[in-house]
Amino acid sequence: DGGITQSPKYLFRKEGQNVTLSCEQNLNHDAMYWYRQDPGQGLRLIYYSQIVNDFQKGDIAEGYSVSREKKESFPLTVTSAQKNPTAFYLCASGWQGNSPLHFGNGTRLTVT
Amino acid sequence: AQSVTQLDSQVPVFEEAPVELRCNYSSSVSVYLFWYVQYPNQGLQLLLKYLSGSTLVKGINGFEAEFNKSQTSFHLRKPSVHISDTAEYFCAVSGPSGAGSYQLTFGKGTKLSVIP
Numbered sequence: 001d002g003g004i005t006q007s008p009k010y011l012f013r014k015e016g017q018n019v020t021l022s023c024e025q026n027l028n029h030d031a032m033y034w035y036r037q038d039p040g041q042g043l044r045l046i047y048y049s050q051i052v053n054d055f056q057k058g059d060i061a062e063g064y065s066v067s068r069e070k071k072e073s074f075p076l077t078v079t080s081a082q083k084n085p086t087a088f089y090l091c092a093s094g095w096q097g098n099s100p101l102h103f104g105n106g107t108r109l110t111v112t
Numbered sequence: 113a114q115s116v117t118q119l120d121s122q123v124p125v126f127e128e129a130p131v132e133l134r135c136n137y138s139s140s141v142s143v144y145l146f147w148y149v150q151y152p153n154q155g156l157q158l159l160l161k162y163l164s165g166s167t168l169v170k171g172i173n174g175f176e177a178e179f180n181k182s183q184t185s186f187h188l189r190k191p192s193v194h195i196s197d198t199a200e201y202f203c204a205v206s207g208p209s210g211a212g213s214y215q216l217t218f219g220k221g222t223k224l225s226v227i228p
Contacts (some may be wrong), residue, residue, distance in 0.1 A: 004155075042219055045215075072220050090156070101216060106153070
């Protein structure tokens with residue numbers, strides 16, 4: 001089945017540690033996105049990539065980093081510089097342009 | 113720049129009653145509109161989309177939405193809700209953000225609670 005796989009589903013880390021969230025898609029989509037979801041705030045765009053080896057900052061990129069070495073993969077690293085990292089993180093992919101996005105099932109990160 | 117406002121953060125409704133979830137957007141250019149649904153601890157699923165053509169759009173699970181350009185609205189409706197419709201619903205607008213790319217902007221979501 002084609003889709004987007006995010007792993008792990010739940011992740012716990014101590015403050016000060018970097019952590020990497022995985023996102024893989026087999027839909028052959030060009031574009032991939034990372035969103036952060038907090039209660040009552042909707043989805044906010046962290047980073048997006050329209051093509052391999054290229055990516056752009058979204059609205060809340062500070063404290064995060066990404067890479068796009070392969071079309072299928074778009075990992076997100078939450079660094080120790082992110083002041084409030086506890087959240088639900090959603091990865092999405094789609095064709096460029098106005099096509100709708102396909103979402104993974106998310107990773108819930110808790111930092112204590 | 114574009115923005116989306118979902119006017120109600122929570123909507124309780126009795127089972128088999130009709131429901132309308134309201135969405136207004138602002139943009140200086142033509143946009144494309146979407147409704148997504150999110151069940152607890154899951155990702156978002158596309159309910160329906162408006163790209164062009166008929167302003168009444170039908171989606172999955174019996175939902176429909178009407179695009180109203182003059183009122184810049186894209187309200188979601190269902191004539192009779194089921195318990196299984198309990199979820200959070202997100203309105204989103206996609207518009208050009210330069211260099212041939214599009215940016216998708218989400219509203220803050222409306223939690224629909226269906227009461228038995």
